[in-house]
Amino acid sequence: MYRILVINPGSTSTKLAIFENEDMILSETLRHSSDELSRYDTIFDQYEFRKGVIVDFLEKSGYSIHDFSAIVGRGGLLSPIPGGTYEVNTSMIDELKQAKYGEHASNLGAVLAYELARIAGIKSYIVDPVVVDELAEIARLSGHPELPRKSIFHALNQKAVARRAAAELGKNYEDANLIVVHMGGGISVGAHVKGKVVDVNNALDGDGPFTPERSGTLPLTQLIDLCFSGKYSKEWVMRRIKGNGGLVAYLGTNSAIEVQKRISEGDKKAEIVYRAMSYQIAKWIGKTAAAMRGDVDAIVLTGGLAYDERYMISWLKEYVSFIAPVFVYPGGDEEKALALGVLRVLRGQEKAKIYSKEAEKWQKIMSL
Numbered sequence: 393m394y395r396i397l398v399i400n401p402g403s404t405s406t407k408l409a410i411f412e413n414e415d416m417i418l419s420e421t422l423r424h425s426s427d428e429l430s431r432y433d434t435i436f437d438q439y440e441f442r443k444g445v446i447v448d449f450l451e452k453s454g455y456s457i458h459d460f461s462a463i464v465g466r467g468g469l470l471s472p473i474p475g476g477t478y479e480v481n482t483s484m485i486d487e488l489k490q491a492k493y494g495e496h497a498s499n500l501g502a503v504l505a506y507e508l509a510r511i512a513g514i515k516s517y518i519v520d521p522v523v524v525d526e527l528a529e530i531a532r533l534s535g536h537p538e539l540p541r542k543s544i545f546h547a548l549n550q551k552a553v554a555r556r557a558a559a560e561l562g563k564n565y566e567d568a569n570l571i572v573v574h575m576g577g578g579i580s581v582g583a584h585v586k587g588k589v590v591d592v593n594n595a596l597d598g599d600g601p602f603t604p605e606r607s608g609t610l611p612l613t614q615l616i617d618l619c620f621s622g623k624y625s626k627e628w629v630m631r632r633i634k635g636n637g638g639l640v641a642y643l644g645t646n647s648a649i650e651v652q653k654r655i656s657e658g659d660k661k662a663e664i665v666y667r668a669m670s671y672q673i674a675k676w677i678g679k680t681a682a683a684m685r686g687d688v689d690a691i692v693l694t695g696g697l698a699y700d701e702r703y704m705i706s707w708l709k710e711y712v713s714f715i716a717p718v719f720v721y722p723g724g725d726e727e728k729a730l731a732l733g734v735l736r737v738l739r740g741q742e743k744a745k746i747y748s749k750e751a752e753k754w755q756k757i758m759s760l
């Protein structure tokens with residue numbers, strides 16, 4: 393029997409789980425408020441805080457770090473690579489620590505898994521990191537050659553729930569056309585065409601609907617004016633669009649649970665802002681349906697916000713049900729997908745990929 397520790401750092405949460413083979417025997421989600429996270433200047437500054445959450449979880453549940461066969465973390469901002477299970481290595485860790493490809497909580501997944509695995513003398517892995525890139529050539533153009541579009545999204549959960557939806561439709565994932573919408577701290581809307589995510593908004597960098605903590609796409613020239621007004625630093629502007637944008641900017645909270653409560657108590661501003669977020673998500677779904685020429689088998693809604701049947705899900709259904717049937721998978725399958733990715737490697741069904749080799753191969757293909 394293999395016992396696997398799963399570490400999933402999100403922008404608003406840390407999710408932990410313990411698997412014995414395919415079975416999840418324990419799990420916990422710790423939610424982090426924007427105030428709590430605003431104490432840290434960089435993602436790496438959160439390392440001790442997030443590690444403390446894991447140590448507490450293990451202590452509470454009576455496990456030691458020596459009880460595991462392997463540790464798997466959510467994969468962060470690396471060079472673009474194909475999907476799969478990767479063994480964590482030092483070149484990956486160096487890039488994540490330096491935030492070479494940007495700052496996001498998922499950068500801590502590999503680092504935490506690696507450091508804890510080192511103590512236990514076992515291996516650590518990541519699966520389908522946020523930089524999985526399957527974009528169609530046409531989707532890479534932004535409107536200016538110096539600013540190509542990038543594939544940064546909830547690849548792990550998008551792929552996992554897309555397979556679940558395809559199975560529900562009686563199809564193989566490789567034969568299905570799906571729009572998958574992950575709604576967490578960030579929001580990504582992916583066009584899954586026959587097993588590949590051929591288009592998706594960059595969920596991290598100012599592209600897409602606004603989210604619990606991000607601004608999404610902003611009016612471009614107004615943003616440029618703000619940046620050059622002389623009043624703000626680059627760091628300040630970055631913070632305003634990532635971490636302090638979206639619900640945090642309008643309502644002072646990254647918690648949709650809190651926003652729902654305010655709406656049910658009659659708070660009109662909370663209702664307008666939350667409705668605007670659903671309206672923007674719906675517009676991205678419509679735009680993605682057009683990119684798929686309307687050939688959509690199902691729309692899949694997932695992530696933390698998909699628990700909100702009363703407002704978010706019912707509003708979205710009003711807007712987009714005309715496109716295709718809507719499946720709702722609240723939360724998602726991230727922890728299971730991480731554990732299964734590692735199990736395939738431990739059982740010898742798949743070889744773990746090597747990060748630098750895959751990144752190099754990808755770069756060669758892209759420069760053809």
Ligand SMILES: Nc1ncnc2c1ncn2[C@@H]1O[C@H](COP(=O)(O)OP(=O)(O)O)[C@@H](O)[C@H]1O
Pocket residue numbers: 401402403404405406575576577578604646647648649650652695696697698699700723
């Ligand atoms: N039961 C729920 N009802 C409504 N919103 C929820 C619920 N659970 C979580 N959320 C909201 O989902 C968002 C976080 O989603 P999640 O997928 O856990 O994000 P992340 O992994 O980015 O931290 C938060 O705004 C949180 O308040």
Ligand SMILES: CCCC(=O)OP(=O)(O)O
Pocket residue numbers: 401402403404496497498522544545546576577578579595596
């Ligand atoms: C970096 C893209 C994935 C993302 O936005 O994750 P969170 O929802 O955890 O912030």
